[in-house]
Amino acid sequence: xxxxxxxxxxxxxxxxxxxxxxxxxxxxxxxxxxxxxxxxxxxxxxxxxxxxxxxxxxxxxxxxxxxxxxxxxxxxxxxxxxxxxxxxxxxxxxxxxxxxxxxxxxxxxxxxxxxxxxxxxxxxxxxxxxxxxxxxxxxxxxxxxxxxxxxxxxxxxxxxxxxxxxxxxxxxxxxxxxxxxxxxxxxxxxxxxxxxxxxxxxxxxxxxxxxxxxxxxxxxxxxxxxxxxxxxxxxxxxxxxxxxxxxxxxxxxxxxxxxxxxxxxxxxxxxxxxxxxxxxxxxxxxxxxxxxxxxxxxxxxxxxxxx
Amino acid sequence: xxxxxxxxxxxxxxxxxxxxxxxxxxxxxxxxxxxxxxxxxxxxxxxxxxxxxxxxxxxxxxxxxxxxxxxxxxxxxxxxxxxxxxxxxxxxxxxxxxxxxxxxxxxxxxxxxxxxxxxxxxxxxxxxxxxxxxxxxxxxxxxxxxxxxxxxxxxxxxxxxxxxxxxxxxxxxxxxxxxxxxxxxxxxxxxxxxxxxxxxxxxxxxxxxxxxxxxxxxxxxxxxxxxxxxxxxxxxxxxxxxxxxxxxxxxxxxxxxxxxxxxxxxxxxxxxxxxxxxxxxxxxxxxxxxxxxxxxxxxxxxxxxxxxxxxxxxxxxxxxxxxxxxxxxxxxxxxxxxxxxxxxxxxxxxxxxxxxxxxxxxxxxxxxxxx
Numbered sequence: 001x002x003x004x005x006x007x008x009x010x011x012x013x014x015x016x017x018x019x020x021x022x023x024x025x026x027x028x029x030x031x032x033x034x035x036x037x038x039x040x041x042x043x044x045x046x047x048x049x050x051x052x053x054x055x056x057x058x059x060x061x062x063x064x065x066x067x068x069x070x071x072x073x074x075x076x077x078x079x080x081x082x083x084x085x086x087x088x089x090x091x092x093x094x095x096x097x098x099x100x101x102x103x104x105x106x107x108x109x110x111x112x113x114x115x116x117x118x119x120x121x122x123x124x125x126x127x128x129x130x131x132x133x134x135x136x137x138x139x140x141x142x143x144x145x146x147x148x149x150x151x152x153x154x155x156x157x158x159x160x161x162x163x164x165x166x167x168x169x170x171x172x173x174x175x176x177x178x179x180x181x182x183x184x185x186x187x188x189x190x191x192x193x194x195x196x197x198x199x200x201x202x203x204x205x206x207x208x209x210x211x212x213x214x215x216x217x218x219x220x221x222x223x224x225x226x227x228x229x230x231x232x233x234x235x236x237x238x239x240x241x242x243x244x245x246x247x248x249x250x251x252x253x254x255x256x257x258x259x260x261x262x263x264x265x266x267x268x269x270x271x272x273x274x275x276x277x278x279x280x281x282x283x284x285x286x287x288x289x290x291x292x293x294x295x296x297x298x299x300x301x302x303x304x305x306x307x
Numbered sequence: 308x309x310x311x312x313x314x315x316x317x318x319x320x321x322x323x324x325x326x327x328x329x330x331x332x333x334x335x336x337x338x339x340x341x342x343x344x345x346x347x348x349x350x351x352x353x354x355x356x357x358x359x360x361x362x363x364x365x366x367x368x369x370x371x372x373x374x375x376x377x378x379x380x381x382x383x384x385x386x387x388x389x390x391x392x393x394x395x396x397x398x399x400x401x402x403x404x405x406x407x408x409x410x411x412x413x414x415x416x417x418x419x420x421x422x423x424x425x426x427x428x429x430x431x432x433x434x435x436x437x438x439x440x441x442x443x444x445x446x447x448x449x450x451x452x453x454x455x456x457x458x459x460x461x462x463x464x465x466x467x468x469x470x471x472x473x474x475x476x477x478x479x480x481x482x483x484x485x486x487x488x489x490x491x492x493x494x495x496x497x498x499x500x501x502x503x504x505x506x507x508x509x510x511x512x513x514x515x516x517x518x519x520x521x522x523x524x525x526x527x528x529x530x531x532x533x534x535x536x537x538x539x540x541x542x543x544x545x546x547x548x549x550x551x552x553x554x555x556x557x558x559x560x561x562x563x564x565x566x567x568x569x570x571x572x573x574x575x576x577x578x579x580x581x582x583x584x585x586x587x588x589x590x591x592x593x594x595x596x597x598x599x600x601x602x603x604x605x606x607x608x609x610x611x612x613x614x615x616x617x618x619x620x621x622x623x624x625x626x627x628x629x630x631x632x633x634x635x636x637x638x639x640x641x642x643x644x645x646x647x648x649x650x651x652x653x654x655x656x657x658x659x660x661x662x663x664x665x666x667x668x669x670x671x672x673x674x675x676x677x678x
Contacts, residue, residue, distance in 0.1 A: 070379070088678035154539035172471070174541050175525040258523035261678055273372035274670055275379065 053288075060281035071277070079282035089266070093286050096262045099177065100245035103184040104238045107192040110185070111237065112230075115196035134190050142187060146254050149183045150174070153255070176257040183255050184245050191244065192237035199233025200226070235298045242294060246287045263287055335360035336586040338593060341368050341377050341389040343576070345610045351602045359596070361589035370478075371395035372670075378404045384583030387590055390440065392574045393428035393649030394480045398666065400429075400436045401653065405579040407434040412591055415598035415616055422643045423615035428650040429577040437579035438594050441603070443612040443634075444573040444646055445476075445484065446564040448547035448555075450537060461488040461567050463544055465515060470522045474536050474545035477526035479666070479673035480649055483572050484546060485512040485519075487647060491569040501572065501647055503656040509664045513672055526677060530554075537562055549634065550611035570645035575615075607634060 026033045060079055063072040083089045118130050137145060152158045153174040160170040173179050203226060211221040249264030263286060270280035338361055340347060347365035356362060366386070368374040371394045378389055383404055391399055399405045410416040416424070416438065423439035430436070449458055454469070461484065464473055475481055486501035489511055498508050524542050527533040533551050536542035538560055552564040578597060580590045596602060603614035604622035613634045614623070620631040631637050656663035 086675065088675040092678050150535065154535075154541060156540045174539075175536075253528065257525055258520055259677060261674075266674065266678075269674070272376065273370060274667070275372070275376040 056281045056284060059278050060285055062278040064276045064278060079279045082279070083282060083286075089283065092261050092266055093263055095177070095260075096246060096264075096287070097290060099181055099184065099262075100242050102181055103188065103245045104192075104241045106181070106185040107189050107241045108196075108234050108238060111189060111192035111196050112234070115193050115200055115233075116226075118193075119197050119200035134193050137187075138190055143250070143254075145187055146183055146251055149179070149186065150255055153179050153182070175255065177260055179255040179257070180252050180260055183251050184241075184248070187251070188241040188244050191240035192234075195236040195240070196230060196233040199230045199236075203229045231301065235301050239295065239298055243287075243291055246290065335592070336589045337362045337364060338388060338586055338589050339386045340365045341374050341386050343367065343390055343392075343610075346390050346576075346606065348606070348609055350609065351596075351605050355593065355596045359589065359592040361586070361592055363593075371480075375399060375402070375404075378581065383581060384585075387581050387584040387586055388593060389579050389581070390576050391429075391437070391579050392576050393426075394478075394574075394651055394666075396428045396436065396577050396579065397431070397651035397653060399579060400431055404582060405436050406582045406584075407436055408438070408580055408591075408594065410435050410438065413438055413595050413598055415595065415600070415618075418600070418618050419598075419615045420617050420643075421640055423575065426575055426648060428575060428648055429579070437577040438598055439615045440576045440578055440597065441607060441610070441612040441614055442573055442575040442646075442648065443549055444566055444571045446547050446549060446552065446571060447567050448533075448537070448545055448552055448562055448564045450540075450543040451561045451563050453540075453543040457563070458544065458565065459568050461569050462492070463567075464546065465519050465522070467522060469544050471524055472541070472543040473519070473522045474525050474527050474533055474542040475519075475523065476546060477528045477677070479669040480572070481546070482509075482512050482516065482669055482673065483647070483649070483652075485515045487572060488569055489515060500656075502650050502652050503663050504652070505656070505662050506664065509668070509672070513676065516676055520676065534558075548611070553611050566645065570647060573646040573648050575648045607636065613638075 026036070059071075061075050061077065063074060063076060063078055064070070065072055114130075114134070118127055118134075122130055150157075153171075154160070155170070155172070155174055157174065159173075163170055173182075207225050207229075208221055211225050216224065247264055249262050249268050252260045252262045252265055263283060267280045267284050270276045270283065340363060342365045344367040347363060352363050352365075366377065368377060371392050374389055374391055375395050375398050378386060378399060379402065389395075389399070389405070391405075410424075419439060423442070425433075425435065426439060429439065447458060447461060447463065449463070451457070453472075454463070463469070464475065465488070475484070482504075483501040486498055486504055486508065489496055489508070490498035490501060493511070496508050496511055498504065504512060525532065525536060527536065527545075530548065530551050533542070533545060533547060534554055536545070537551070537555055538558065547564060549564065552562060555562045578594055580587070580594075584590055597606075598616060600614075600616050600618040600622045603616045603619035604626055606612075607614045607619065607623055608626050608630055611634070613636050614620075620636045623631040623634070623636055635642065652664060652666050652669055654661045654663055654665045
């Protein structure tokens, strides 16, 4: 049994033959090559993510024995009926969606000028400095940033101290939905700036020059050229800010007031407090549904081409 | 696989097994506990492990409800002991998660104050489901500079005078605080026990709380939240535990707490033993250890609560002069007439009828109130 020249590892003849056959098969059939490359991640994705979602959805139709706290694997619509009947869950869902929408809008309005400056005005050096400054908050813990906001918004916090210095009346926004909105807008802002920046940077300068040559003023160029071309970036950013707000429960818990519960808080309490996983699963389908609708709309606007 | 690799594998396996066998020989076993943070401090756990040979693994729970959930997770049996508060203990007893114990096996049991030998939140039908540990009142905390005159009634929490500056715990058992206030101020409702409420009484308590909601700055979930609220002036009055008062006073905040004229609700924690424990001997050793005056005193001072063992008073003063009186560890039995200890609301109100609202209803009402 002579060792082949191409097998310094000393593979025996049978192993080398098999390897050659597999190599040949992969070479002749490119789709097989693609499949074998994709199969492991796809399998993991299916097992971990899709299967988890499926279990979540199935368990939403189960119940819990109130006495012993054990799962009742019996199909019923009880959880959804409770969600439909009790107005408190409508209020909480609407509050969650409303604040998520407000946060998204705020971030879009704040992020656009920053991204525009970074992409089209700033010189390469100051651009990289700006980039670092935008991303720097992401290096620190989310919790630290939320607690920092508590110190700012407190009655005797930085905000009121500054207002007092200017002789203005104190703002009483600590522990309220306003505080939740401000903090969310702050923590998710980088997720809006980066996609808008990417979209703006891709607009060829020649378009703007052509617009100017055709006699358009700055505002007209912005409306007809920049904004439509940047919109996919805005929508891509809004997917982040909207979904991140929709699923959060820590910020409402820490800076929220007497009625600041989000869907996430109810889900968290249902699992950790009342041990009612099926109800939590049922309520968790609401943000899933909202996000589904949102993504369909976003796809129509062509946002995924900018990602 | 060659013979040699089998031999190596066998050697490795043997090596892995040897230390394991050694551990189980030297120690009395392992106790997995669910505890409040601060209840399994090295100060008293390390000497226990040395003395008993039992290893302690503790998991901290954030709420009574979480404790119940954890005790039931994986079919139970994952945990041997739980330091259940009164709003969880009956759920664990009726849910069949914990077992009755024999108090005569706990040497210090006879030294417990009478009130804590068979309190209704851990003793059912003459059977003791665990040993009482520590207790504390839910007090009325206020900022002495902003609140005057000094409040003497829970009514201050329902008074629009402090609108937007009130804070109460984010906990369904808070409904009992409203019921206690109604019990003393509206005798026509006929509330006998703030934890046994029929629909009419329950609705009255909820409507009182709904009126209170517009006055609330925040429902606090963590003790540190309430400390923040008082430190930064966002709240000036609220329901609290002695722990927050002591922390705030130590930080120089102008606060004081009081047990108002209506009395107060209070918590009483019990170490309970899982029905499926495999280490009953170690569990009893732990129950005995944690009941001794010295350990009781150490825990009381560490956490800011009151021991149930009457001999712990002297030990507390040894550790920190005046701490026995500060935490009412020397209180006379009559003191407890004014403290209504937490217990899980159940449908059976003890009057033969089952018309009381159970804890699930309390939870739902609390969610609806906050939403």
